Amino acid sequence: MTDRTDLALRDIPSYALYGEAAEDPAADWIHCETIQSRSRLHNYRILPHRHEKLFQILHLARGTADMALDGQSTKVTGPAIVTLPPMTVHGYRFSPDVQGTVLTLFDSRLAHILADMDGVRETFRSVQLIGLQDHADATHGLADDIRSLTAEFAGRASGRSEAIQARLLLVLITLHRIRGSGQKSGAHIPGRRALQHALRFRELVDQDFRKHHPIEAYARRLGLTPPHLNRICREHLGDTALGVVHQRIILEAKRYLTFTGLSAKEIALALAFDDPAYFARFFKQKTGLPPLAFRAVQQSTLA
Missing domain, CATH: 2.60.120.280 (Regulatory protein AraC)
Structure with a gap:
């Protein structure tokens, strides 16, 4: 960066x-x-x-x-x-x-x-x-x-x-x-293990979303298969595993566009996109707006 x-x-x-x-x-x-x-x-x-x-x-x-x-x-x-x-x-x-x-x-x-x-x-x-x-x-x-x-x-x-x-x-x-000391807790509520995996996955995504790891890599770190990770994410996070990663990338892009004066190309590089044009297409696909159009809307809203 x-x-x-x-x-x-x-x-x-x-x-x-x-x-x-x-x-x-x-x-x-x-x-x-x-x-x-x-x-x-x-x-x-x-x-x-x-x-x-x-x-x-x-x-x-x-x-x-x-x-x-x-x-x-x-x-x-x-x-x-x-x-x-x-x-x-x-x-x-x-x-x-x-x-x-x-x-x-x-x-x-x-x-x-x-x-x-x-x-x-x-x-x-x-x-x-x-x-x-x-x-x-x-x-x-x-x-x-x-x-x-x-x-x-x-x-x-x-x-x-x-x-x-x-x-x-x-x-x-x-x-x-x-x-x-041996006191029991609510740790064994049914479904809690899957939720723990979902929360840990989101932690890993927060740490590594710029690295664009394949979902298989996240699944290995959690000791899960990719289909199992996807099921957990849909149940507890409301999206596929890849969708969760994409949400995090888009969130960071929106922060840059809203709170900084960086160009779309600079933001693409900050988010480890080799091709700024691909980043622009990706952003529009996920938000419905090109990056600079999104910035204009945010600026008018915050003005």
Whole structure:
């Protein structure tokens, strides 16, 4: 990639979760709120939904939650922790006396934080339902760490993002240790293994989409056959494996076209297309517009 494309990438703005303006762009990768703040607006009921690229930690400090997780129902009594990887369909009915915190972050950031901790990362690829009643010391420590994390999130002190990440890592390691003590989780919900493969595939695509690997190469890394990978992608990601790769390439192209002044040829090179004309045809096929026409529409929309 050229120096010009590197510079252009730095100009792409970063937006906070939920459309909120981030006063500190360095810390907009995470959002913290109390369970009460959102659930009471909906009569303590959150209808089943899912997040495509977000990872959530729900700390139920007090009260109960009737939960629907991927079509299965369970009741959780605080103190407890629930972790939800992307694409998990989840809904809640909380008791009115509920207390606790919801931490929401980009799954890509979680992968970055745990890049050198494969065991911990593997724990959070699946739903975890962790009761804390029998872990008094860990319960107090977790509550303290989460309070410190939310205080950092609400503040504007120097090193805020780093402090949030450090406290989040403590929370994740503590939960991993509790899981390692033999407590059962929701990891064996039927279909979860296929979803884990789908999420791992999307991680690999995020890392390598510029390399234009054949689907067979991704399938080998996942220990799957290409037809099996395609079935998983259709079921959990709504497209074929190749379609998921193409979506990621188009997303990056749209970012370049919207937020940089790079030419279509420069964008093609940045995305490892040897033939800029082929890139232009590919982009039009997927979006219905040539690259520069798409840019014009975006500029008029953002003006």
